[in-house]
Amino acid sequence: MANGxxxxxxxxxxxxxxxxxxxxxxxxxxxxxQSGKKVSSKIKGYIEQPTMLTTDVKKKIDEAKDIVQEVSEDLSFVNEKVKELKETTPQVVNMIQETRDRFISKRE
Known part of the structure:
Protein backbone atom coordinates (compact mmCIF):
# COMPACT_ATOMS: atom_id res chain seq x y z
CA MET A 1 0.00 0.00 0.00
CA ALA A 2 2.91 2.34 0.70
CA ASN A 3 4.11 1.97 -2.91
CA GLY A 4 0.66 2.97 -4.19
CA GLN A 34 -9.13 33.90 -19.02
CA SER A 35 -10.42 30.37 -18.48
CA GLY A 36 -10.50 30.93 -14.74
CA LYS A 37 -12.52 34.13 -15.17
CA LYS A 38 -15.02 32.38 -17.46
CA VAL A 39 -15.46 29.49 -15.02
CA SER A 40 -15.77 31.86 -12.07
CA SER A 41 -18.39 33.92 -13.89
CA LYS A 42 -20.35 30.82 -14.84
CA ILE A 43 -20.27 29.49 -11.27
CA LYS A 44 -21.50 32.84 -9.95
CA GLY A 45 -24.34 32.74 -12.47
CA TYR A 46 -25.28 29.22 -11.37
CA ILE A 47 -25.23 30.28 -7.71
CA GLU A 48 -27.49 33.25 -8.46
CA GLN A 49 -29.79 31.22 -10.73
CA PRO A 50 -29.67 27.48 -9.91
CA THR A 51 -32.33 26.71 -12.53
CA MET A 52 -29.85 27.90 -15.16
CA LEU A 53 -27.58 25.01 -14.16
CA THR A 54 -30.32 22.42 -14.61
CA THR A 55 -31.32 24.00 -17.92
CA ASP A 56 -27.72 23.90 -19.17
CA VAL A 57 -27.25 20.31 -18.00
CA LYS A 58 -30.47 19.23 -19.72
CA LYS A 59 -29.35 21.01 -22.88
CA LYS A 60 -26.00 19.21 -22.84
CA ILE A 61 -27.70 15.87 -22.22
CA ASP A 62 -30.02 16.47 -25.17
CA GLU A 63 -27.03 17.39 -27.36
CA ALA A 64 -25.26 14.21 -26.26
CA LYS A 65 -28.37 12.15 -27.04
CA ASP A 66 -28.54 13.70 -30.51
CA ILE A 67 -24.88 12.89 -31.14
CA VAL A 68 -25.33 9.31 -29.95
CA GLN A 69 -28.39 8.96 -32.20
CA GLU A 70 -26.43 10.29 -35.21
CA VAL A 71 -23.54 7.94 -34.53
CA SER A 72 -25.94 5.04 -34.13
CA GLU A 73 -27.61 5.85 -37.45
CA ASP A 74 -24.21 6.19 -39.15
CA LEU A 75 -23.09 2.84 -37.76
CA SER A 76 -26.32 1.21 -38.92
CA PHE A 77 -25.78 2.63 -42.40
CA VAL A 78 -22.20 1.38 -42.55
CA ASN A 79 -23.27 -2.02 -41.22
CA GLU A 80 -25.95 -2.28 -43.91
CA LYS A 81 -23.42 -1.39 -46.63
CA VAL A 82 -21.00 -4.01 -45.31
CA LYS A 83 -23.78 -6.61 -45.44
CA GLU A 84 -24.56 -5.59 -49.02
CA LEU A 85 -20.90 -5.92 -49.96
CA LYS A 86 -20.72 -9.35 -48.38
CA GLU A 87 -23.74 -10.43 -50.39
CA THR A 88 -22.68 -8.92 -53.71
CA THR A 89 -18.99 -9.78 -53.61
CA PRO A 90 -19.46 -13.52 -54.23
CA GLN A 91 -21.86 -12.70 -57.07
CA VAL A 92 -19.36 -10.33 -58.64
CA VAL A 93 -16.57 -12.89 -58.27
CA ASN A 94 -18.73 -15.51 -59.95
CA MET A 95 -19.57 -13.14 -62.81
CA ILE A 96 -15.88 -12.33 -63.31
CA GLN A 97 -14.95 -16.02 -63.31
CA GLU A 98 -17.71 -16.84 -65.79
CA THR A 99 -16.60 -14.01 -68.06
CA ARG A 100 -12.98 -15.09 -67.83
CA ASP A 101 -13.88 -18.71 -68.53
CA ARG A 102 -15.96 -17.66 -71.52
CA PHE A 103 -13.14 -15.61 -73.04
CA ILE A 104 -10.58 -18.33 -72.38
CA SER A 105 -12.82 -20.95 -74.02
CA LYS A 106 -13.22 -18.71 -77.09
CA ARG A 107 -9.43 -18.29 -77.41
CA GLU A 108 -8.84 -21.98 -77.43
Whole structure:
Protein backbone atom coordinates (compact mmCIF):
# COMPACT_ATOMS: atom_id res chain seq x y z
CA MET A 1 0.00 0.00 0.00
CA ALA A 2 2.91 2.34 0.70
CA ASN A 3 4.11 1.97 -2.91
CA GLY A 4 0.66 2.97 -4.19
CA UNK A 5 0.77 6.09 -2.05
CA UNK A 6 4.23 6.94 -3.37
CA UNK A 7 3.04 6.48 -6.93
CA UNK A 8 0.00 8.70 -6.41
CA UNK A 9 2.11 11.29 -4.59
CA UNK A 10 4.69 11.24 -7.38
CA UNK A 11 2.02 11.61 -10.05
CA UNK A 12 0.41 14.54 -8.25
CA UNK A 13 3.77 16.18 -7.65
CA UNK A 14 4.67 15.73 -11.32
CA UNK A 15 1.36 17.26 -12.39
CA UNK A 16 1.88 20.26 -10.12
CA UNK A 17 5.44 20.77 -11.36
CA UNK A 18 4.30 20.42 -14.98
CA UNK A 19 1.52 22.95 -14.47
CA UNK A 20 3.93 25.38 -12.79
CA UNK A 21 6.46 25.06 -15.61
CA UNK A 22 3.78 25.59 -18.25
CA UNK A 23 2.73 28.78 -16.48
CA UNK A 24 6.16 30.25 -17.16
CA UNK A 25 4.88 30.94 -20.68
CA UNK A 26 3.10 34.31 -20.77
CA UNK A 27 0.48 33.20 -23.30
CA UNK A 28 -0.35 30.09 -21.28
CA UNK A 29 -0.74 32.21 -18.15
CA UNK A 30 -3.11 34.52 -20.01
CA UNK A 31 -5.16 31.58 -21.26
CA UNK A 32 -5.38 30.11 -17.75
CA UNK A 33 -6.46 33.46 -16.32
CA GLN A 34 -9.13 33.90 -19.02
CA SER A 35 -10.42 30.37 -18.48
CA GLY A 36 -10.50 30.93 -14.74
CA LYS A 37 -12.52 34.13 -15.17
CA LYS A 38 -15.02 32.38 -17.46
CA VAL A 39 -15.46 29.49 -15.02
CA SER A 40 -15.77 31.86 -12.07
CA SER A 41 -18.39 33.92 -13.89
CA LYS A 42 -20.35 30.82 -14.84
CA ILE A 43 -20.27 29.49 -11.27
CA LYS A 44 -21.50 32.84 -9.95
CA GLY A 45 -24.34 32.74 -12.47
CA TYR A 46 -25.28 29.22 -11.37
CA ILE A 47 -25.23 30.28 -7.71
CA GLU A 48 -27.49 33.25 -8.46
CA GLN A 49 -29.79 31.22 -10.73
CA PRO A 50 -29.67 27.48 -9.91
CA THR A 51 -32.33 26.71 -12.53
CA MET A 52 -29.85 27.90 -15.16
CA LEU A 53 -27.58 25.01 -14.16
CA THR A 54 -30.32 22.42 -14.61
CA THR A 55 -31.32 24.00 -17.92
CA ASP A 56 -27.72 23.90 -19.17
CA VAL A 57 -27.25 20.31 -18.00
CA LYS A 58 -30.47 19.23 -19.72
CA LYS A 59 -29.35 21.01 -22.88
CA LYS A 60 -26.00 19.21 -22.84
CA ILE A 61 -27.70 15.87 -22.22
CA ASP A 62 -30.02 16.47 -25.17
CA GLU A 63 -27.03 17.39 -27.36
CA ALA A 64 -25.26 14.21 -26.26
CA LYS A 65 -28.37 12.15 -27.04
CA ASP A 66 -28.54 13.70 -30.51
CA ILE A 67 -24.88 12.89 -31.14
CA VAL A 68 -25.33 9.31 -29.95
CA GLN A 69 -28.39 8.96 -32.20
CA GLU A 70 -26.43 10.29 -35.21
CA VAL A 71 -23.54 7.94 -34.53
CA SER A 72 -25.94 5.04 -34.13
CA GLU A 73 -27.61 5.85 -37.45
CA ASP A 74 -24.21 6.19 -39.15
CA LEU A 75 -23.09 2.84 -37.76
CA SER A 76 -26.32 1.21 -38.92
CA PHE A 77 -25.78 2.63 -42.40
CA VAL A 78 -22.20 1.38 -42.55
CA ASN A 79 -23.27 -2.02 -41.22
CA GLU A 80 -25.95 -2.28 -43.91
CA LYS A 81 -23.42 -1.39 -46.63
CA VAL A 82 -21.00 -4.01 -45.31
CA LYS A 83 -23.78 -6.61 -45.44
CA GLU A 84 -24.56 -5.59 -49.02
CA LEU A 85 -20.90 -5.92 -49.96
CA LYS A 86 -20.72 -9.35 -48.38
CA GLU A 87 -23.74 -10.43 -50.39
CA THR A 88 -22.68 -8.92 -53.71
CA THR A 89 -18.99 -9.78 -53.61
CA PRO A 90 -19.46 -13.52 -54.23
CA GLN A 91 -21.86 -12.70 -57.07
CA VAL A 92 -19.36 -10.33 -58.64
CA VAL A 93 -16.57 -12.89 -58.27
CA ASN A 94 -18.73 -15.51 -59.95
CA MET A 95 -19.57 -13.14 -62.81
CA ILE A 96 -15.88 -12.33 -63.31
CA GLN A 97 -14.95 -16.02 -63.31
CA GLU A 98 -17.71 -16.84 -65.79
CA THR A 99 -16.60 -14.01 -68.06
CA ARG A 100 -12.98 -15.09 -67.83
CA ASP A 101 -13.88 -18.71 -68.53
CA ARG A 102 -15.96 -17.66 -71.52
CA PHE A 103 -13.14 -15.61 -73.04
CA ILE A 104 -10.58 -18.33 -72.38
CA SER A 105 -12.82 -20.95 -74.02
CA LYS A 106 -13.22 -18.71 -77.09
CA ARG A 107 -9.43 -18.29 -77.41
CA GLU A 108 -8.84 -21.98 -77.43
Missing amino acids: NKLLTGMLLGAVIGAAVSLLDKRTRGDVI
